Amino acid sequence: MKSRFLFPYWCRYLGLVLILVHIPIVMFKKDLGFDLHGAPGSDLFNSHHLFFMTTTLLMAIGLFLVAFAKEKIEDEQILQLRLDSLQWAIYVNYIILVISLIFTNDTEHILFLNLLIPLVFFIIRFRWKIFQNNRLIKE
Amino acid sequence: MKNNIRVERAIKNITQADLAEQVGVSRQTINTIESNKYVPSTVLALKIARVFGKTVEEIFTLSEED
Numbered sequence: 001m002k003s004r005f006l007f008p009y010w011c012r013y014l015g016l017v018l019i020l021v022h023i024p025i026v027m028f029k030k031d032l033g034f035d036l037h038g039a040p041g042s043d044l045f046n047s048h049h050l051f052f053m054t055t056t057l058l059m060a061i062g063l064f065l066v067a068f069a070k071e072k073i074e075d076e077q078i079l080q081l082r083l084d085s086l087q088w089a090i091y092v093n094y095i096i097l098v099i100s101l102i103f104t105n106d107t108e109h110i111l112f113l114n115l116l117i118p119l120v121f122f123i124i125r126f127r128w129k130i131f132q133n134n135r136l137i138k139e
Numbered sequence: 140m141k142n143n144i145r146v147e148r149a150i151k152n153i154t155q156a157d158l159a160e161q162v163g164v165s166r167q168t169i170n171t172i173e174s175n176k177y178v179p180s181t182v183l184a185l186k187i188a189r190v191f192g193k194t195v196e197e198i199f200t201l202s203e204e205d
Contacts, residue, residue: 075164133167
């Protein structure tokens with residue numbers, strides 16, 4: 001069985017590099033002179049908006065590459081785990097989305113959570129299942 | 140679904156890794172099939188049966204909960 005629409009194996013490492021590059025940039029954003037997610041009410045493509053856009057894209061693309069890179073041996077079980085984890089990720093995402101829509105009106109952070117949770121949860125769940133299978137083989 | 144891959148492997152004297160390579164899947168997949176944690180697709184079941192030179196029914200059988 002062929003898995004389609006997946007990135008080559010090495011993209012996983014490219015994705016990890018992008019995520020690792022993104023972390024120090026966001027940590028030291030105050031030192032770099034960007035302390036806001038985008039000054040409210042200001043124009044598009046000002047420096048704050050550009051900074052926010054670049055770092056968010058860096059992270060989102062990084063996560064995307066990690067999540068959807070091929071495994072070394074991409075077989076039907078991996079395909080099933082992938083699909084399963086994706087279902088879980090969507091469930092978790094929508095549960096959190098609904099809860100946050102009810103209890104907050106902070107749309108910017110809801111958007112941000114919505115951007116992160118499906119990919120992060122997918123990666124964690126998928127890796128955990130693969131880890132479990134690997135552990136099983138050593139027993 | 141039950142299977143006797145482990146027995147067939149012992150008869151043929153091949154490891155999980157050998158079988159995995161011959162049918163084109165990972166060793167983890169063969170391991171989870173043997174421990175009844177994963178049900179293979181029809182294609183994979185046919186490939187495994189072909190390695191042992193038997194029919195699918197001789198290797199895979201339905202269990203009571205199926």
